[in-house]
Amino acid sequence: MNANRSRKKTALKALALAAALLLMALLALLANAFVGNPLSAWMARRDIAAYVQSAYPQQEWQVEKAHYNFKFGEYTAQVQSPVSEDTRFAVYWQGGKVKYDDYGTYVTDRWNTRQRLEEHYSAEVIPLLQAVPGLEENNSMVTLGGKGGSSEAAVRALPLDVPFSRSLSDQWELTIRADWEDDSLPALAQMFESAHQKLTAAGCTFARYHFFTTTGEGTSIMIDNLSPADIESGELLARLEAALREGEAREEAERQQMEENGGRLEKGEPLDENRLTVYIHRKED
Numbered sequence: 001m002n003a004n005r006s007r008k009k010t011a012l013k014a015l016a017l018a019a020a021l022l023l024m025a026l027l028a029l030l031a032n033a034f035v036g037n038p039l040s041a042w043m044a045r046r047d048i049a050a051y052v053q054s055a056y057p058q059q060e061w062q063v064e065k066a067h068y069n070f071k072f073g074e075y076t077a078q079v080q081s082p083v084s085e086d087t088r089f090a091v092y093w094q095g096g097k098v099k100y101d102d103y104g105t106y107v108t109d110r111w112n113t114r115q116r117l118e119e120h121y122s123a124e125v126i127p128l129l130q131a132v133p134g135l136e137e138n139n140s141m142v143t144l145g146g147k148g149g150s151s152e153a154a155v156r157a158l159p160l161d162v163p164f165s166r167s168l169s170d171q172w173e174l175t176i177r178a179d180w181e182d183d184s185l186p187a188l189a190q191m192f193e194s195a196h197q198k199l200t201a202a203g204c205t206f207a208r209y210h211f212f213t214t215t216g217e218g219t220s221i222m223i224d225n226l227s228p229a230d231i232e233s234g235e236l237l238a239r240l241e242a243a244l245r246e247g248e249a250r251e252e253a254e255r256q257q258m259e260e261n262g263g264r265l266e267k268g269e270p271l272d273e274n275r276l277t278v279y280i281h282r283k284e285d
Contacts, residue, residue: 041066044075044093051091051098052079059083066093074099086112086160110155113162118142120164121204125174128202132194134187138178142206144169166203174199175210183219183280185244189237192223196231208274218283225276243278 044066052061062082066075074094079101081087089112091101106112121142129135145151151171162168176195182188192209199206209226223240230239 041075045077047098048077048091048093084161088112110158113158113160114144114155117164118144125204128198129195131198132191134180134191135178138176140177141175143173145171170207172206173208174206178213180213181215183215183221185240186237189240192226192231220281222279225274230276239276240278243276244280247277247279
């Protein structure tokens with residue numbers, strides 16, 4: 001009798017141990033799937049360090065710790081030149097080997113350079129706009145390059161680590177972002193005139209202005225491709241009103257076309273991507 005009890009206890013202990021080991025294995029698999037594992041991270045960094053020295057032997061590199069991306073099942077390590085702020089990119093490792101890197105985008109195409117210059121200029125502009133009524137809490141953003149292949153080529157032509165200067169380009173654009181509540185065009189026209197005056201007086205010039213916000217009542221406001229000439233014309237309000245009517249007429253024509261064509265919208269003539277556009281969509285519309 002005692003022997004049977006002993007055997008049962010031994011069997012239960014063995015089952016409990018097996019269950020615990022199985023649970024630990026499952027947890028390890030889950031952890032590996034979501035956060036990776038130290039050995040693979042070490043191997044990824046080792047292989048990435050060897051890869052960059054082979055692919056880009058012109059300089060030394062600092063390779064950061066590899067991090068696991070569970071969404072794509074790969075490890076990523078940031079690579080930085082110790083002598084060039086803008087020479088920074090990521091290398092991606094999966095299945096025991098390096099898959100690719102984004103040197104071409106971030107270094108060759110100057111995305112790092114562009115971002116650094118844009119952030120610098122944005123930091124100068126935000127305090128200036130805070131003096132404009134309604135823009136006290138603005139989080140505006142300066143962008144470089146405009147639209148089209150020629151502007152991208154101009155960005156790629158910038159030297160790596162070039163010091164910031166407003167004179168680097170005549171294609172700076174400003175997107176004004178703020179918690180703005182007045183959706184009337186007269187108020188928006190006055191805001192643009194005041195902002196343009198403040199910025200111009202401080203030596204900040206822009207090829208285009210943009211404005212996007214949603215009011216507390218749910219009204220969406222979008223003003224795109226407003227030029228300094230529009231603001232300085234003396235008829236800014238009239239131009240905003242005309243652009244709003246044009247946009248509303250286009251939307252109505254597209255709505256009617258979809259009703260007539262069973263929900264299909266036929267492709268029309270391409271629109272000028274640099275045209276002034278104004279959309280104000282109120283929640284009840």
